[in-house]
Amino acid sequence: xxxxxxxxxxxxxxxxxxxxxxxxxxxxxxxxxxxxxxxxxxxxxxxxxxxxxxxxxxxxxxxxxxxxxxxxxxxxxxxxxxxxxxxxxxxxxxxxxxxxxxxxxxxxxxxxxxxxxxxxxxxxxxxxxxxxxxxxxxxxxxxxxxxxxxxxxxxxxxxxxxxxxxxxxxxxxxxxxxxxxxxxxxxxxxxxxxxxxxxxxxxxxxxxxxxxxxxxxxxxxxxxxxxxxxxxxxxxxxxxxxxxxxxxxxxxxxxxxxxxxxxxxxxxxxxxxxxxxxxxxxxxxxxxxxxxxxxxxxxxxxxxxxx
Amino acid sequence: xxxxxxxxxxxxxxxxxxxxxxxxxxxxxxxxxxxxxxxxxxxxxxxxxxxxxxxxxxxxxxxxxxxxxxxxxxxxxxxxxxxxxxxxxxxxxxxxxxxxxxxxxxxxxxxxxxxxxxxxxxxxxxxxxxxxxxxxxxxxxxxxxxxxxxxxxxxxxxxxxxxxxxxxxxxxxxxxxxxxxxxxxxxxxxxxxxxxxxxxxxxxxxxxxxxxxxxxxxxxxxxxxxxxxxxxxxxxxxxxxxxxxxxxxxxxxxxxxxxxxxxxxxxxxxxxxxxxxxxxxxxxxxxxxxxxxxxxxxxxxxxxxxx
Numbered sequence: 001x002x003x004x005x006x007x008x009x010x011x012x013x014x015x016x017x018x019x020x021x022x023x024x025x026x027x028x029x030x031x032x033x034x035x036x037x038x039x040x041x042x043x044x045x046x047x048x049x050x051x052x053x054x055x056x057x058x059x060x061x062x063x064x065x066x067x068x069x070x071x072x073x074x075x076x077x078x079x080x081x082x083x084x085x086x087x088x089x090x091x092x093x094x095x096x097x098x099x100x101x102x103x104x105x106x107x108x109x110x111x112x113x114x115x116x117x118x119x120x121x122x123x124x125x126x127x128x129x130x131x132x133x134x135x136x137x138x139x140x141x142x143x144x145x146x147x148x149x150x151x152x153x154x155x156x157x158x159x160x161x162x163x164x165x166x167x168x169x170x171x172x173x174x175x176x177x178x179x180x181x182x183x184x185x186x187x188x189x190x191x192x193x194x195x196x197x198x199x200x201x202x203x204x205x206x207x208x209x210x211x212x213x214x215x216x217x218x219x220x221x222x223x224x225x226x227x228x229x230x231x232x233x234x235x236x237x238x239x240x241x242x243x244x245x246x247x248x249x250x251x252x253x254x255x256x257x258x259x260x261x262x263x264x265x266x267x268x269x270x271x272x273x274x275x276x277x278x279x280x281x282x283x284x285x286x287x288x289x290x291x292x293x294x295x296x297x298x299x300x301x302x303x304x305x306x307x
Numbered sequence: 308x309x310x311x312x313x314x315x316x317x318x319x320x321x322x323x324x325x326x327x328x329x330x331x332x333x334x335x336x337x338x339x340x341x342x343x344x345x346x347x348x349x350x351x352x353x354x355x356x357x358x359x360x361x362x363x364x365x366x367x368x369x370x371x372x373x374x375x376x377x378x379x380x381x382x383x384x385x386x387x388x389x390x391x392x393x394x395x396x397x398x399x400x401x402x403x404x405x406x407x408x409x410x411x412x413x414x415x416x417x418x419x420x421x422x423x424x425x426x427x428x429x430x431x432x433x434x435x436x437x438x439x440x441x442x443x444x445x446x447x448x449x450x451x452x453x454x455x456x457x458x459x460x461x462x463x464x465x466x467x468x469x470x471x472x473x474x475x476x477x478x479x480x481x482x483x484x485x486x487x488x489x490x491x492x493x494x495x496x497x498x499x500x501x502x503x504x505x506x507x508x509x510x511x512x513x514x515x516x517x518x519x520x521x522x523x524x525x526x527x528x529x530x531x532x533x534x535x536x537x538x539x540x541x542x543x544x545x546x547x548x549x550x551x552x553x554x555x556x557x558x559x560x561x562x563x564x565x566x567x568x569x570x571x572x573x574x575x576x577x578x579x580x581x582x583x584x585x586x587x588x589x590x591x592x593x594x595x596x597x598x599x600x601x602x603x604x605x606x607x608x609x610x611x612x613x614x
Contacts, residue, residue, distance in 0.1 A: 017507070018507075018511070019504065019507075020508075021507065021508045021511055022511070150508075150511050150512065150515060151508070152511065152512035152524075152527065152528060153508065153512075153527070158512070158527060160511075160512060160515045160519075160524065187500060188500060189499065190497040190498065190499055191498060191499075191500050191503055192498075193494060193495060193496060193497065193498050193533070196498055196503035196506065196507075196533070197326065197327045197328065199503065199507055200324070200325075200326075200328065200503075200506055200507040200510045201327075201328045201457075201458070201459050201460065202459065203507045203510055203511050204325070204328055204329070204457050204459065204467075204510050204511070204514055205457065205459035205460075207511055207514050207515060208457060208467045208514060211518055212467075217459075217465075220459065220460070220465060226500070226503070
């Protein structure tokens with residue numbers, strides 16, 4: 001095997017109350033990456049998309065992640081990488097995570113799977129750190145494991161796969177920019193104990209709801225009393241989108257990662273379509289450009305071809 | 308049916324990281340309550356135990372809970388109640404909850420089950436409020452539902468039954484007094500966001516561990532970075548008991564409710580026996596009287612006889 005093509009998905013981290021600990025992979029929205037082994041050492045990266053990302057491997061999320069893996073293997077040959085990024089950087093739905101995970105999963109396949117999933121997450125974290133400035137795995141783990149993952153602890157990478165029932169996921173990406181570092185900077189350093197208890201009660205309820213496929217419980221638990229009240233102020237139209245989506249039948253939702261994209265869960269496609277119409281209307285009225293997607297919870301990275 | 312005898316169990320609230328939201332029923336440690344219908348209105352209470360609790364129904368946890376239920380039914384006849392309390396008041400393992408729940412479950416049986424479990428919890432809360440000064444259901448719900456319960460929200464009583472794998476539960480009750488109100492008063496009003504995130508990550512891990520019967524994950528998640536560091540200072544020997552218990556093979560544990568009892572989970576009886584020996588040694592060395600129990604997670608209130 002010399003060449004592999006993978007699709008690496010968008011993802012949603014946090015899921016309201018699950019700030020910094022949970023994430024899901026999405027289906028239907030992927031970066032496409034082709035990786036070819038070569039005899040010469042080093043990594044060459046070519047982007048065929050329109051996002052003007054650096055093709056210098058040490059300044060490219062995918063390059064840094066792949067290099068971390070090659071270093072661990074003491075791999076002396078090289079790779080040619082072609083990336084067609086379809087998940088816009090800075091959208092809040094795991095664009096850098098898709099790059100960082102897609103490339104290490106692809107290389108691992110090509111090399112006969114020397115590494116397990118957890119090790120792949122740790123290599124991908126090196127790339128993610130380049131993009132966000134902090135070591136987080138909440139977008140990475142769902143890309144590699146698929147579905148819903150919990151990161152109980154980041155330093156030891158205690159990753160837990162959790163069940164989640166079928167749901168439709170609306171994404172709306174208003175074309176504004178929020179820096180992840182700024183979204184992190186405005187968080188309070190201290191929070192009321194009472195709010196913290198409310199938050200962990202909702203985290204517990206959300207996981208219980210996922211496990212029991214109890215959509216009512218999921219809906220009641222999709223509630224973030226700590227981060228959303230602060231970060232939602234950075235996103236014009238947030239309150240309206242949330243209110244209108246829930247009126248249209250959505251189970252709930254909020255900010256995807258650190259934004260600006262918003263997500264909503266729905267039980268069926270017709271609700272998701274109604275939610276999308278409401279979301280569009282809000283941003284049309286505000287005169288803000290947007291992109292919307294109706295998708296589902298996905299299985300993570302998909303190997304397209306191997307030759 | 309005129310008369311019923313029930314056994315109402317001890318319980319452990321909080322379970323480390325699950326402060327204020329989780330609780331389990333225990334087996335093997337029960338108050339015994341006999342309830343007999345009578346034609347005259349009112350409630351008469353007789354205690355056959357040695358705890359000198361008030362037998363005035365309006366000053367007795369069981370009396371207040373039963374009265375709340377009778378008021379809801381507009382019930383005009385009365386009850387004779389005999390209580391043999393075996394769970395020492397102030398022990399931290401739900402003595403008042405056993406009284407408050409046992410009596411309403413017993414009366415509900417006698418009256419042909421007019422109420423569901425959630426309504427019974429709400430009547431029992433009236434009694435619990437008399438004992439603790441605050442409306443909490445984390446000890447009540449497991450007595451009525453059995454096993455492990457989550458209280459996602461107290462005001463609407465959003466109670467969720469959760470699976471929990473078989474475990475042995477060590478309880479040690481050092482014979483010191485901690486007032487629930489004081490244990491609550493010393494809690495910080497604000498907590499670092501970072502600690503709160505650690506706590507809800509552990510809550511998520513603990514529930515996932517219970518659901519997957521993953522004892523390793525349960526062990527890693529039984530970690531309270533917010534309440535235990537403050538409250539454990541009120542309990543002599545706490546750090547030693549915890550350290551020695553874990554060295555003896557316990558999965559983990561901490562303060563039962565607001566203390567002073569401590570609990571530890573273990574995977575099998577021989578570990579639980581070793582843990583008990585370690586616990587005893589700590590309090591013998593400290594010269595503090597104690598009681599210990601080795602028990603399991605229980606099914607909640609048991610109807611002993613109905614005639």
